[in-house]
Amino acid sequence: MKRSLAVFLGFRLSHSSRRGSIVSLMGIVSILGMALSTSVLIISFSVINGFEHELNQRVLSVVPHGEIESVSQIFSTWKSLLNVVEKVPGIEAAAPYIHFSGLIQTGKRVLAVQIKGVDTQLESRISSIPFYVEGVTWENFISGQKKILIGKGIAHSLNVKVGDWINLIVTTRNSESNFLKNKKVLLQVIGFFNLNGVHANNLVYMPLIDAQNLLGIGENITGIAIKVDNPFHAEKLVHLAGEATGLYVGVRSWISAYGYMYHDIQMIRGLLYLAMVLVMGIVYFNIMSTLVIAIKDKGSDIAILRTLGAKDELICSIFLWYGLLLGSLVGSIIGVLIGIIVVVNLQSIFFCVENITGYHILPGEVYFIDFIPSKLYWLDIMIILVTALILSLVASWIPAKQAISLCPARVLFKK
Structure with a gap:
């Protein structure tokens, strides 16, 4: 019962801000920022997966895994x-x-x-x-x-x-x-x-x-x-x-000639995981700021709830759900949908850009593929969503603790 009440009040809080107010504007910016960062990360991971898949299919399927040659x-x-x-x-x-x-x-x-x-x-x-x-x-x-x-x-x-x-x-x-x-x-x-x-x-x-x-x-x-x-x-x-x-023979493997490709792909993948946390961290600073301002804006509502008997757990849960609605639930879902749509149509977008600009991004005579590959793995999407959920909770926790510390008498007396 308390959990459903916290979800309901968190949802009402996220939609009850006055249109044109700073809280409403910051909330929209937080959702858009979360959606953009999520979609960019999904597209980036899909492209890296695509390069790895094409490397397996085009290079390692054609190039011998190893060679033995005579010496003397x-x-x-x-x-x-x-x-x-x-x-x-x-x-x-x-x-x-x-x-x-x-x-x-x-x-x-x-x-x-x-x-x-x-x-x-x-x-x-x-x-x-x-x-x-x-x-x-x-x-x-x-x-x-x-x-x-x-x-x-x-x-x-x-x-x-x-x-x-x-x-x-x-x-x-x-x-x-x-x-x-x-x-x-x-x-x-x-x-x-x-x-x-x-x-x-x-x-x-x-x-x-x-x-x-x-x-x-x-x-x-x-x-x-x-x-x-x-x-x-x-x-x-x-x-x-x-x-x-x-x-007496000489031996060599594909790793000596093409191993750098796998090394670069794995290095970029690791950097993307780091970028995922950093980019989302910036977005969640914005969510934290939005919650801090929302708490000041809704100080009287919080004081009234406290006078009606709302406990610290309920107040904290309300603002935790408010932060989740701004970040993970709304922004992340929108970002996932945008990312999937772009990944599915990435090659068409790539060829359209080449036709318009006349510039070949990946010349076939240099690279082993002449297009931007993409491979969508649901595990990457789940990792991004779980990371968004955890960071949303962390970003919402500090403002929620601030809401608990509000004194109803001081808030209502100032009003």
Whole structure:
């Protein structure tokens, strides 16, 4: 009964202020400030979650989790090594590759690229690159047909279309004289892979056997790529796989090349949690000020309630509910609704801004995505709402204690 009475009086108190009064104005400002801060935090967390999701889907699904490369010898018995590596606990699959540099020439245009020779069947076990290929199915990308796959960034730079023929120039070593020489081959572009960032701008795929024949290395390879069950354990697992080969090899994981992205995302997430408390803290200073002024404005009403027998608990509860109505219940709910609407339509808003300004916020040739991603997690919303509730109670407690200390006789005598 006392609790329902406190809620009712707190609601009446929040709506009984005279229109145009300072208390009414500060109450509206508090609600708007709470709504704005809540919506901004929801949008910020959703964008960070979106970047993390896209990093998992686009980078870690394509880039090998780990690589093992020979140092003083070549992998001439790589087929047996694949079985050895895959038996290491935590490693899901392994695939051979050949990695070398070259030049692509079409007309007068020349571009330096990184060529990767892969076995299409084995590569599909460790990478989702087949899902990003356009113009040809990954199963039809077979050796012996002088075919090549290039990134869309390369195609854009060289103005190359599917079906065009290009010259690939590589440096090979003469087996007899051991001298280096340039070798030029004519290859046909049968498709593109649509990945942003450096992969689209300098990476070329060709069948493993074609790469071996081009370099003249027989059936040898330059490295083994692996996929692990937990990417965050890749550093440890790739070292175990290297030791399992029993050869003098060099190892590296995706963390050395792309780990900074995860580190930056987690750092920004931590900063957002700190910003959440600080931003909401500023808003709740405003709520505290509103309550202090409301207590002075409603001093006579408080005195009358005290003379009617209202106890300290009831008076304190009234102003606690008043603070909750200003902050958590009204402002936070409005902010959550605004934040959800913006997050759902964030990509459309992003593209509209780009079309109006003509400025590309995330250029595809630099970043691994060319749009602002968003991923809404209800846990983040609950954390924001619980934080708003706690800060509302803290901000309302001090003014509520001040209301208890009012002396009814002094207030009514002054009136």
